[in-house]
Amino acid sequence: MTEPRPTPILEARGLVKRYGHVTALDGADFQLLAGEILAVIGDNGAGKSTLIKALAGAIIPDAGEILLDGKPVRFHSPLDARRQGIETVYQDLAVAPAMSIAENLFLGREPKRTGLLGWLGALDKKKMLAEAMRHMQSLKIGIRSMKQAVETLSGGQRQGVAVARSAAFARHVVIMDEPTAALGVKEGNMVLELIRRVRDRGLPVILISHNMPHVFEIADRIHIARLGKRAAVVNPKHISMSDTVAVMTGAKRPEELPAQALA
């Protein structure tokens, strides 16, 4: 019935995840297309974080499959997903506060020095500093010293570090769980701008957010999660904010929406 679509970059079919009696994911489907910003919205407990944790290898779903470029993949750890080029900015900022910006950017994949010291395991700190500076500048995040401890930064700058880390290493997909939640208006806008820059580099972005104006400002498509499932995927250009919220809360069924509102 629908026109043929390009193979999604990242796809999930029928994901299930139970925590004891709580069913966080109840057969959730998911599709991310090339070069898009896909917003994922839903009420608290709708399963958004669980969904993206499954896509990022941070949890292993009880059932369902995940496809990357149309090929089935199984992630047993966050490292598996990272090896496939999927980078994640987690809801509760995953940074080491007392460590420097450069160290945080390279945590887990530090470059080694060459020669004897490298053989002994010494890290190439010069290279880390220089590359960190390059990444931060390419995203126009103005921080002078990459030696600064992350805890000395403002909330927006910290978020900038987390976003830069994922953007720097992602080859396939960047996932962001509420990256603007803890930020003020100005800093929130800066991070949105950052997300656009990442997308403009050609990396598709999955953005979880409760902030409807942000979502409508930046998203190409909106995935509405409800009760552990995908309720609908909508097109922000052809649907109102109130209709979107109605679907999200269950006040309106997706079938009641005009056809062009669905994406």
Place this chain on the structure above:
Amino acid sequence: MLPDLATVPPTSIRGRLLAHLPPVATLGPLLALFLAGAFFTSQTDRFLSGSNFSLILQQVMVVGVVAIGQTLVILTAGIDLSCGMLMSIGSIVMTKLAVDSEMNPYLAILCGLLVSTAFGFLNGALITRVKLPAFIVTLGTLNIAFAITQIYSKSQTVSGLPEALEFFGRTFRVGQTAVTYGTVLMLIMYLVAWFVLRDTAPGRHVYALGNNAEATRLMGIDTARMLLVVYTLAGFVYGIAALLLVARTGVGDPQAGQTDNLDSITAVVLGGTSLFGGRGNILGTLLGALIVGVFRNGLTLMGVASVYQILITGILVILAVTTDQLSRRKG
């Protein structure tokens, strides 16, 4: 037109100068060490002498090595209450096997090291696999190791050690001061630990783990395995401390190691490492161990009874922890 994230003011000259000085964290202990030295020099003329410094160094080499293991553990935001007893059991195994069982002394040393290491592994396994708090696990192994030490040695001191077990207690002269080979070994261990913690990926991951364990795991680092390695390595380090202890005292003493739990924690905290994990410098621990050694030595020279020394170290550790806590709250 794009808004930049708020920029940080350019680094000042003072800032650049400060970056080349040792971190403030190590200046505090250095000052404390200096003040303690000045105080004891003013109280007793026997303090400031080459032979007394040799004595202090010999006393410090044991707790100094124990404190290396303790630093590793505390950097991960853990704690090891069993360290003194893991050293003690290692020293009894070495001496009993070498003397009473007439085992080849090198083999006996190896067995002692293995026993301490195995207990460290046990700590790590219980903490990472059964997910018990480090505090309770090491309190348990403290008692287990103590009891086994008493049972195995029948609470008897082992004397008449073969030469191999006394090597690290032997000395060579640097000017006025007689330095033991054990002290040299301790210094080498500190340098190695310093390099690994500061310059290698596993070392930096120890800090990251202590900073934010979940973030470190999400970055793809196997944090459970790292913790297991850290506790096991700490056990091995206590085994080396056992060898130095035996060499210094010339006997296997089942009552040894009782003060080293608190002393090592005191040394770590005085050295500026945070009990909350993820912050600190192993060379600070060496300074901390020297402070503890200077205190114990100076108080003895002043004729202060050992109960009061225990009282004072107790107060010292609480003061150090309080400073740590207060400075975190500010930051």
